[in-house]
Amino acid sequence: MSSGQRGFQFDEPLSFEISREGRSSASLPKYSQKVREVPPSLKRSQPARLPQLSELEAIRHFTRLSQWNFSIDTNFYPLGSCTMKYNPRINEETARYTGFAHVHPYQPISTVQGCLQLVHELEAYLTEIAGMDAVTLQPAAGAHGELTGVLVMRAYLRAQGNPRKKILIPDSAHGTNPATCSMADYDVVQIRTGKEGRLSASLVAQLMTDEIAGLMLTNPSTLGLFETEIREIADIVHAKGGLVYGDGANMNALLGKARPGDLGIDLLHYNLHKTFTTPHGGGGPGSGPLAVKKSLAPFLPTPRVYKRENGSYDLDFNHPQSIGRVRAFLGNFGMMVRAYTYIREMGPEGLKRATELAVLNANYIKSRLREYYHLPFGEGTMHEVVFSDKKQKEFHVSTLDIAKRLMDFGYHPPTIYFPLVIFGALMIEPTETESKETLDSFCEAMIQIAKEAREQPELLQKAPHNTRLRRLDEAKAARELKLRYSF
Amino acid sequence: MGVASVDELFSSIPEALRLKRALHLPSPLSELELRNHLREISRKNAHGEDWSVFLGGGSYSHYIPSPVSQLLTRGEFLTAYTPYQPEISQGTLQAIFEYQTMVCEILGMEVSNASHYDGSTGTAEATLMALAITKRKKILAARSLHPEYRETLATYVQDPKVRIEEISYTSEGTIDRSQLKRLMSQDVGCVVAATPNFFGIIEDLTDVAQMVHDAGGLLVTSTTEPFALGLFKSPGEMGVDIAVAEGQSFGNTMSFGGPGLGFFATKNKYVRAMPGRLVGETVDAAGHRGYVLTLATREQHIRREKASSNICTNVALCALAATITMTLLGKIGYQEIAQMNFDRATDFKERLSKIAGIRVPLTGTTFNEFVIQTGEDPQKLIESLLQDKIIAGIPLVRWYPELKNSLLLCITEMNTDEQMEKLIQGLKRSL
Numbered sequence: 001m002s003s004g005q006r007g008f009q010f011d012e013p014l015s016f017e018i019s020r021e022g023r024s025s026a027s028l029p030k031y032s033q034k035v036r037e038v039p040p041s042l043k044r045s046q047p048a049r050l051p052q053l054s055e056l057e058a059i060r061h062f063t064r065l066s067q068w069n070f071s072i073d074t075n076f077y078p079l080g081s082c083t084m085k086y087n088p089r090i091n092e093e094t095a096r097y098t099g100f101a102h103v104h105p106y107q108p109i110s111t112v113q114g115c116l117q118l119v120h121e122l123e124a125y126l127t128e129i130a131g132m133d134a135v136t137l138q139p140a141a142g143a144h145g146e147l148t149g150v151l152v153m154r155a156y157l158r159a160q161g162n163p164r165k166k167i168l169i170p171d172s173a174h175g176t177n178p179a180t181c182s183m184a185d186y187d188v189v190q191i192r193t194g195k196e197g198r199l200s201a202s203l204v205a206q207l208m209t210d211e212i213a214g215l216m217l218t219n220p221s222t223l224g225l226f227e228t229e230i231r232e233i234a235d236i237v238h239a240k241g242g243l244v245y246g247d248g249a250n251m252n253a254l255l256g257k258a259r260p261g262d263l264g265i266d267l268l269h270y271n272l273h274k275t276f277t278t279p280h281g282g283g284g285p286g287s288g289p290l291a292v293k294k295s296l297a298p299f300l301p302t303p304r305v306y307k308r309e310n311g312s313y314d315l316d317f318n319h320p321q322s323i324g325r326v327r328a329f330l331g332n333f334g335m336m337v338r339a340y341t342y343i344r345e346m347g348p349e350g351l352k353r354a355t356e357l358a359v360l361n362a363n364y365i366k367s368r369l370r371e372y373y374h375l376p377f378g379e380g381t382m383h384e385v386v387f388s389d390k391k392q393k394e395f396h397v398s399t400l401d402i403a404k405r406l407m408d409f410g411y412h413p414p415t416i417y418f419p420l421v422i423f424g425a426l427m428i429e430p431t432e433t434e435s436k437e438t439l440d441s442f443c444e445a446m447i448q449i450a451k452e453a454r455e456q457p458e459l460l461q462k463a464p465h466n467t468r469l470r471r472l473d474e475a476k477a478a479r480e481l482k483l484r485y486s487f
Numbered sequence: 488m489g490v491a492s493v494d495e496l497f498s499s500i501p502e503a504l505r506l507k508r509a510l511h512l513p514s515p516l517s518e519l520e521l522r523n524h525l526r527e528i529s530r531k532n533a534h535g536e537d538w539s540v541f542l543g544g545g546s547y548s549h550y551i552p553s554p555v556s557q558l559l560t561r562g563e564f565l566t567a568y569t570p571y572q573p574e575i576s577q578g579t580l581q582a583i584f585e586y587q588t589m590v591c592e593i594l595g596m597e598v599s600n601a602s603h604y605d606g607s608t609g610t611a612e613a614t615l616m617a618l619a620i621t622k623r624k625k626i627l628a629a630r631s632l633h634p635e636y637r638e639t640l641a642t643y644v645q646d647p648k649v650r651i652e653e654i655s656y657t658s659e660g661t662i663d664r665s666q667l668k669r670l671m672s673q674d675v676g677c678v679v680a681a682t683p684n685f686f687g688i689i690e691d692l693t694d695v696a697q698m699v700h701d702a703g704g705l706l707v708t709s710t711t712e713p714f715a716l717g718l719f720k721s722p723g724e725m726g727v728d729i730a731v732a733e734g735q736s737f738g739n740t741m742s743f744g745g746p747g748l749g750f751f752a753t754k755n756k757y758v759r760a761m762p763g764r765l766v767g768e769t770v771d772a773a774g775h776r777g778y779v780l781t782l783a784t785r786e787q788h789i790r791r792e793k794a795s796s797n798i799c800t801n802v803a804l805c806a807l808a809a810t811i812t813m814t815l816l817g818k819i820g821y822q823e824i825a826q827m828n829f830d831r832a833t834d835f836k837e838r839l840s841k842i843a844g845i846r847v848p849l850t851g852t853t854f855n856e857f858v859i860q861t862g863e864d865p866q867k868l869i870e871s872l873l874q875d876k877i878i879a880g881i882p883l884v885r886w887y888p889e890l891k892n893s894l895l896l897c898i899t900e901m902n903t904d905e906q907m908e909k910l911i912q913g914l915k916r917s918l
């Protein structure tokens with residue numbers, strides 16, 4: 001029996017536990033064909049034990065589960081580096097138009113002209129925003145865009161005679177960067193973050209050799225700081241025949257203000273869910289377009305969408321230097337429709353304004369909280385600000401405790417313990433879509449928590465108190481693996 | 488804040504590097520204008536609601552129950568992110584735990600991850616996983632595996648020591664066992680096969696599993712249409728080691744080929760070599776049952792360059808669509824749809840084969856797709872049927888020069904009797 005709790009949150013067992021034999025809510029047509037027998041050697045012996053619920057039971061089940069989730073629509077979600085900005089609902093509407101949602105990828109070209117037009121135009125917008133020369137929309141997610149990019153680097157360098165062996169990566173990088181390099185058969189050389197939280201050109205110069213395929217960096221970095229020596233760094237890498245790869249996770253800090261291509265970056269992936277408001281969906285689907293300079297364009301995945309002189313669109317498979325496909329079909333088209341809708345809604349001034357407000361909001365939070373929380377790098381904050389638990393440590397309160405206590409105040413915690421270069425990092429990214437009132441309430445909660453850390457540390461150490469569940473035992477989950485329901 | 492203007496906040500960008508003009512993008516549109524503009528673009532496409540579409544090949548039109556879209560657009564699901572903070576993410580976490588269970592049931596496997604990007608990338612990563620487990624360098628891939636999956640696999644294989652060899656198919660459309668036997672050796676890391684394969688052919692791979700296991704390798708399977716497994720032997724029943732499927736068929740629209748949904752499952756003993764997120768059961772401080780992301784030590788954010796893959800997010804919302812759909816269809820509905828697809832497609836295949844000028848070149852058992860061959864280039868046929876708003880099938884010659892004049896046709900529960908009749912009349916007229 002489900003029981004109501006405070007705030008009308010209900011207990012809800014697994015669907016398998018409320019399942020009753022013979023129940024189904026499928027509403028299927030009765031066709032006239034005779035029922036055929038499957039040859040015995042091919043026949044399944046046991047049916048898949050899918051749950052058996054009525055339609056109402058299923059709807060209640062998922063409605064109740066949804067109510068256990070924190071989301072952007074619930075409240076402020078300052079998860080750094082993930083860019084939890086408002087997802088305009090018009091995106092969901094356009095992506096569901098029948099002429100987009102119900103189109104098959106292998107329809108004849110003459111019957112998918114709208115899809116190809118949208119792909120072609122979105123490629124052009126993303127090319128312009130990044131200051132590059134060509135874009136592929138094929139990659140399925142940011143990390144997949146990275147893989148595509150590093151494979152493009154490898155193919156380009158191989159065509160120059162030597163694919164080289166290593167890639168330079170700052171110690172503040174996302175974990176996907178080194179993991180991607182391994183998948184592309186490159187070794188990783190880590191670069192230390194400099195004193196001011198920035199990459200230093202002289203250090204890159206020391207490490208850059210003709211064994212090194214290039215440098216992968218995020219700009220602004222994961223510390224929320226613009227790499228001021230980027231141009232010099234790019235020149236150093238280029239002088240040794242290497243390439244500069246930009247992780248576009250933080251492109252939302254640069255829209256209309258600076259373009260990676262103008263900074264000396266040769267290729268860059270976007271995350272459409274971060275910068276261009278496609279929904280995060282509980283963890284995907286993403287889309288990771290890759291933008292490149294002209295010299296790298298021949299190596300992009302095929303097929304490429306192009307426009308004929310008569311104005312119609314077609315696919316071009318004839319790119320002999322291409323790295324090949326990185327997935328089936330043309331990419332996460334549903335996400336492209338949403339990003340396209342957003343860009344057309346914002347226009348050039350709107351995008352620039354979004355960046356300005358994102359940076360303003362992060363700086364506002366910095367100015368309100370720097371007195372209460374340790375700020376390792378104080379100057380030049382862009383779209384996100386990274387604090388640490390250094391001041392709270394003396395009361396035996398950690399970043400994790402602060403994060404869990406924030407839930408009691410109704411906020412999603414910031415990104416914690418990342419980037420790794422800052423011990424006990426609290427990475428706050430407010431985004432442009434939050435009001436000053438929301439930022440103020442959040443800051444007041446953070447200030448209250450700093451006070452509690454001094455006065456009642458145990459309140460934080462045992463937090464959260466107001467959530468449906470208390471702290472979960474993650475060690476037990478890993479030790480006694482239970483990854484599916486046992487019937 | 489101590490700053491005089493927003494511009495001042497950008498002072499760390501060197502003057503010379505700033506963009507000094509507006510981006511060259513179209514002017515903004517209001518919501519009404521946007522609707523009109525996007526609808527106008529969408530109208531340039533043919534789609535399954537107006538047209539009779541007989542296409543499969545890795546992307547399928549199936550019945551999506553009405554509650555699916557409405558539940559998916561609940562903001563609590565739509566606008567949450569990866570459940571890093573389990574206390575406030577139990578909705579997503581429990582749904583993924585249910586998803587993992589359902590994928591295990593459908594594929595007949597012991598453990599599933601929280602989903603991969605799609606079937607093609609899942610197949611490529613399953614193959615890399617098999618090589619990592621066996622520490623071997625040779626892949627035997629079936630020619631009957633989806634051609635774009637084979638291309639994706641070729642892109643993913645970056646270790647220059649790894650070799651991919653192809654296994655051809657028989658006149659039944661099944662794996663050529665004698666060739667497989669010849670190519671099998673102690674250096675084969677895995678065999679990659681498909682069921683149903685790209686031609687829609689179902690086969691029992693139990694003997695293939697035996698053969699590759701005897702040589703110390705693993706069997707990876709790739710299933711583009713998991714509705715087939717409502718009737719036919721699951722990968723687990725055949726002894727498959729890593730089973731991948733494209734799960735778009737469950738509750739996700741085709742959307743011109745993406746996003747997809749990669750089912751990815753294996754045996755318990757290989758769980759630590761598996762890429763992707765995993766949700767596990769545990770308890771909270773008060774002893775209540777709850778769910779968390781687990782075994783993160785395989786993943787990129789902990790292991791960095793030593794991770795089992797660079798994959799970060801799963802495709803959670805697509806996985807949720809599939810979970811809701813499988814819950815609504817349930818054990819019975821899933822089998823009913825499978826039976827309906829098998830009956831109608833097989834019946835239709837038999838009817839087409841009786842039309843003069845059409846033959847069925849591959850003789851094996853099929854599920855909801857099959858290959859037909861005509862006397863001439865099917866491109867003309869396809870063009871002429873477009874005038875009747877029929878999209879007849881996928882020409883195979885692009886990937887299979889040996890299958891010239893061939894079309895891959897698909898029939899699901901979405902194709903009505905009238906649509907099928909219309910196609911038969913159209914074919915008779917054109918041939």
